[in-house]
Amino acid sequence: MHIWRKEIRIALIGFWVVAVVGLSTGYFWPFLLVFSWYLLLRQTLQINRFEKWLRDGAKGQHPKASGIWQEIYFHLYQQKKTDKRRKKKLRKLIEQFRLSTEALPDAAVVLNNSDEIEWANKAARQVLGLQQNDNGQRIPNLIRYPDFITYLKSGNYSQSVVIPSPLNHRVILEVRIIPYGGNLRLLLAQDVTQLKKMETMRKDFVANVSHELRTPLTVLKGYLETMQDLDDGNSPLLTTSFREMQSQTERMQHLVDDLLLLARLETQRKKPQCINVPSLLSQICKEGDVLESATRRIELTLESSAYIYGEEQDLRSAFSNLLSNALKYSPDDALVKVRWYQTSNELVLAVEDFGEGIAAVDIPRITERFYRVEHKRRKKVAGTGLGLAIVKHVLVRHDATLEVVSELGKGSCFRCHFPIRRLCTI
């Protein structure tokens, strides 16, 4: 404001001098014209210098100026100084970020929306075999595993994908993509070789132990049956002991069978076939009703005649487990409803009972291995705690999900949701 006042004052003084000299000599208008031209020329010159200085990148000392122009140069100089400081800070931050990502043990690669590499850290070169000059290359041309390419193309990055390292096939990598900042994606690859090794060891151990336990159990069971046949009933202690021993060996056999089934589900891949689900469900329900002998408790509703791609044996295990749970955890005379139906994008199997239900806190845990809900009121129901773990595994292998809706004291409904792409015809 102060500088503007000064400028106006100079102009007014100039005008006053022009007026005095002009009026005293009788050439007021020519003097005024010359004075106006002088002012205009002065400003044009300043603008010209200013534009030239800007065109040259506003580097170095600014041109000589006075009045308002000096003020303009001063403001620009201040602005430039702040920008310089901010740039320096940003450069330092970027350098720190670069150093920290270089030090990361996990491979990190930035991809653009054409799957081209924008940037990669040191670990990416060591683990994924990328070269410094690979920037700009498309990543599917460098990592050619079909699983990885499908994952990259899918656009659904909620899960990760496991692939061998392109440099060393014995190194297992877990690759995850994280979209960020509009069109960019960050690819992270972590060496999970040890973890996978341990997992395989655990699976092998469980499978081997379960397998080895089978024979001694069968022998034990056989001898027990013979001894029970020989029991003349004179000793009640002996009779109850035999009965208890038999029920415990049966329980152990179920455990071993379930563990073996789980081990198989985790390791083996069978060729899927087109399965007639309505017929499979009819068989399972008939078997369920036979077991329940006294009353017919199962109500099967086949609203769809759809077949699905899958593994029959595994689906049978999963559906049987759901049905036997519904029968086990509801009163002896309560109805169990089994429904097979189709929606616009899914095929659904619903098994509903009107039994004891499951508390909300237990629902997320019931598919864990060996998790059994302790129920104070009910008598002990036989089980291994592996049934729903098997169901979950089977469903995952069929790209399906399990939905559990339950209310304590009212009952439960277990729904298996199969994606419509599993639909097939023979």
Ligand code: ADP
């Ligand atoms: P289990 O051999 O004990 O039945 P599962 O894995 O099949 O093992 O089930 C885990 C637990 O979930 C069961 O112990 C039971 O408490 C609960 N559960 C499963 N299905 C039902 C159901 N239909 N109603 C009530 N509780 C259930």
